[in-house]
Amino acid sequence: MPPVVDKPLFFLDYDGTLAPIVDDPEKAVPHPDIPPILQGLSDRYPVWIVTGRDIAQLGAFIDLPLQAIGLHGSQAGTIGGDTKYLVPDEAAEAISSLRQSVPSIDGVRVEDKSQAFAVHYRNATDEEDARERLKAWTNTMPEILEAIWGKKVVELRPEGWTKGTAVRRIASDYPDHTPVYLGDDVTDEDAFEELHTFDRDTVTIKVGNDATAAHHRLRDPDEVVEYLRSYLSASS
Numbered sequence: 233m234p235p236v237v238d239k240p241l242f243f244l245d246y247d248g249t250l251a252p253i254v255d256d257p258e259k260a261v262p263h264p265d266i267p268p269i270l271q272g273l274s275d276r277y278p279v280w281i282v283t284g285r286d287i288a289q290l291g292a293f294i295d296l297p298l299q300a301i302g303l304h305g306s307q308a309g310t311i312g313g314d315t316k317y318l319v320p321d322e323a324a325e326a327i328s329s330l331r332q333s334v335p336s337i338d339g340v341r342v343e344d345k346s347q348a349f350a351v352h353y354r355n356a357t358d359e360e361d362a363r364e365r366l367k368a369w370t371n372t373m374p375e376i377l378e379a380i381w382g383k384k385v386v387e388l389r390p391e392g393w394t395k396g397t398a399v400r401r402i403a404s405d406y407p408d409h410t411p412v413y414l415g416d417d418v419t420d421e422d423a424f425e426e427l428h429t430f431d432r433d434t435v436t437i438k439v440g441n442d443a444t445a446a447h448h449r450l451r452d453p454d455e456v457v458e459y460l461r462s463y464l465s466a467s468s
């Protein structure tokens with residue numbers, strides 16, 4: 233089990249970390265023990281959700297006014313409250329115009345977010361072919377954007393706005409806390425790497441078996457629940 237620290241500053245990814253991965257992104261409900269755990273943690277410690285999802289849409293799954301970073305680092309706000317899109321207009325316009333040119337591929341579906349979108353190929357009739365065609369499409373995008381390939385999904389992110397830049401910004405407001413980051417996907421790796429450059433202790437935890445820069449590992453959301461719960465018993 234990863235270490236349990238005294239003054240944690242939690243950064244929690246959503247899909248694959250607090251919620252098991254499922255075929256339909258609209259049905260990705262949190263692990264049943266997560267809502268009370270989030271309540272208990274946020275009563276005691278600073279908690280940020282750091283997700284690729286749109287913060288407003290995440291409100292369908294988390295009914296707590298937690299602070300959040302959305303769209304893989306491009307958005308900041310509160311679940312159920314205000315949100316702000318952080319990126320320059322030029323990048324926002326580029327993303328919006330590429331939405332029109334997503335190739336139509338059997339079984340591939342687009343998840344529209346406020347200022348972004350995700351192209352999911354998990355349910356493609358021919359997954360390999362879908363990935364190749366989407367790769368060709370991303371090659372047409374301007375240099376101010378980068379394609380990020382997550383779990384059977386490709387998304388466009390403005391360069392320089394990552395989960396890593398977000399955690400550095402937030403952690404500077406909590407100089408006496410230990411950042412504890414849990415995540416399962418490629419964009420969480422930006423945060424792990426950034427946290428490892430801090431001149432204080434940090435705890436980086438990869439959820440799942442994929443290759444990682446994180447220093448610790450939990451197998452799945454069940455183990456995430458077990459780990460987070462230990463902070464509640466430690467402080468009760």
Ligand SMILES: O=P(O)(O)OC[C@H]1O[C@H](O[C@H]2O[C@H](CO)[C@@H](O)[C@H](O)[C@H]2O)[C@H](O)[C@@H](O)[C@@H]1O
Nearest residue numbers: 246247253254255257260283284285354383385
């Ligand atoms: O940063 P996260 O909170 O992990 O969000 C990353 C993306 O997660 C979602 O897609 C992934 O989960 C889906 C539900 O389990 C799954 O069907 C899909 O294949 C995964 O890629 C979400 O739909 C995206 O918007 C997030 O960016």
